[in-house]
Amino acid sequence: MMLTGAQILMECLKKEGVDLIFGFPGGAVIDIYDELPKHPIRHILVRHEQAAIHAADGYARASGKVGVCLVTSGPGATNTVTGIATAYMDSIPLVIFTGQVPTHLIGNDAFQEADIVGITRPCTKHNYLVKNIADLAETIKQAFYIARTGRPGPVLIDLPKDVVNATTEFSYPESISIRSYNPNYSPNRKQLRKAAELLAQSSRPVIYAGGGVVSSNSAQELTSLAEQCSLPVTTTLMGLGAFPGDHSLWLGMLGMHGTYTANMAVNNCDLLLSIGARFDDRVTGRISSFASGAKIIHIDIDPTSISKNVVVDVPIVADCKLALVGLLEELGKVSDVDWATRFAPWNESLVEMRSTYPLTYAKEGEWIKPQSVVEKVFALSDGQAIVSTEVGQNQMWAAQFFTYRHPRTLLTSGGLGTMGYGFPAAIGAQLAFPDKLVVDIAGDGSIQMNIQELATAVSYQIPVKIIILNNGFLGMVRQWQELFYKKNYCATCLHTNPDFVALAKAYGAEGFLIEKHEDLEPTLRAAFAHPGPVIVDVRVEPEENVAPMVPAGAALSEMLLV
């Protein structure tokens, strides 16, 4: 069958099971938009391309599917770069289609031309410029395959306008093999045995799990391993939800704003079992002091993650799920160890530490505490909400004071730390799960970075709830200025915030203001009950700090504000 490039794109999307894309039209992709309405693919028109990619990202994180977005050439493409880098840092599978000027104009500084393949080379898993219509179907097949396999990531396809309009015989490749791309999934048995032996010899083990457990859908296996061997568990920000936050073996998140117990457990352990985490600097603090007395087992699908930041004793390059299953088998073989008894003194000491140094905050005072807002969101949603966050204090409080019990329920820009991520990501997640409560925990600074998406939420009646922890500051930077820069609050005071309630209403959404303690619960209830998108502007303690804290470059044992 002879098809145009635009038609081939639609057919390929259907073959890949894509029924939802996020985008924004323009001259270079107008032919694709001309074709789009003829196909059962829902298109969400955003108000800025950055939101298209964050929404696709939120959709991907919440659903586990590949997120797709479509934008035009030049500025359309460059506006997605922050979102591509965000997804790349957090290993989120996306396929981004960008328009491009016709092939004969490439390199001519044509109108709305940008070398997006060159620009995104360092922040995509792979990218393509399709110069020949004959390569289009195969390229799209490859892109989806690369995006979702191995360590997932964003893949970009640049589509020149003449290629979109050319015609060719369409056939979609059934199978795929790329000689230079063969991710390894199965773990090395010998290494698994070594890991099992180390575990059996240890007396103070800790599991340190990350986003890899979420992306490989192995939360169940992680819990089985922890329970079977009585291993205490901490996770990174990206790993929250991979282990039940109300479990007796749960230590809390580790790292810069992790719990005292998690950080001390890692500091004092004699065996660290890292699963799908990459020893990021916000996790490790001063690297030379990180788990310095411990043997380290590192399971990761990406060979480059291993021995990048710390030298490990037992590297295992594998899919987390297969590695966990294999490790459980090997543990069954190594010993007749009574794990619970063996690790009882260690676990008891951690339980005691957890009750002595819980995550907490001063609850009294005139102002509403931002932490109490997050706790209230948890309570009122019965812990069933999908939470997205912006970046900064709001993100850390959302990580600390909401109990995540299931994977894919916290959507947050962990690696890149992208302000403005949370609201569009919430839109994407809500479209993946129309019946769930989706809440964006935002700050008054971050929310303004993509607030235009209120128009998107209103036009499709996407009932996302935005909770602004409004402290009138760029709070996290202000906190650093307070603690480390002698309170020189340079460029962090937001004295001219808009009236968020009026703004929500101007867009056709609902807005609520909460200033008093007694309004918090009833107003949040009303907001959650509202059928459409809502902004809740909660005025919180302006100079509340995120605690505890490991200062940048310090060791995990050197926590402040415990």
Add this chain to the structure above:
Amino acid sequence: MRHVLSVLVENEPGVLSRVVGLFSGRGFNIESLNVGPTLDPAVSHMTICTSGDQQIIEQITKQLLKLVTVIKVVDLTEEQAVEREMVLMKVGAEDSKRAEVLRVADIFRCKVVDVSPDDLMLEITGDYNKIRAVVALLQRFGVKEFVRTGTVAMRRSMQLGER
């Protein structure tokens, strides 16, 4: 320590920039880089000289392999290999020094490929240490122009163990 990496890549647009961008983006060092076609038109060969401790070289190798367009990476420093580099060099050779320049050139089996009243253009082939030695010896005559290809290398078929 200096390492010579032999890298096979898909011969397609942008592949060089992927490799080079990886080095600059991650702060790895490139001492020399040589790219050329192979007998298979779909594949290109790169020889990259770089430096770093074992951990850095391991990262470089793994990061290269992570690029979708990279087919194979071999660290030739860990194997017995033949290494060659070519230099073209214009050396001052007025009448008074000409004989001495030619003598040095002869000792190192350099070829004279161009002559003028004031200088000689020499073609020198050898491994990293030989090139260093020739350059050191000829510098005192005045080097007017200097270009080098960067290293190419090939693994020896017989890997003889040390006695």
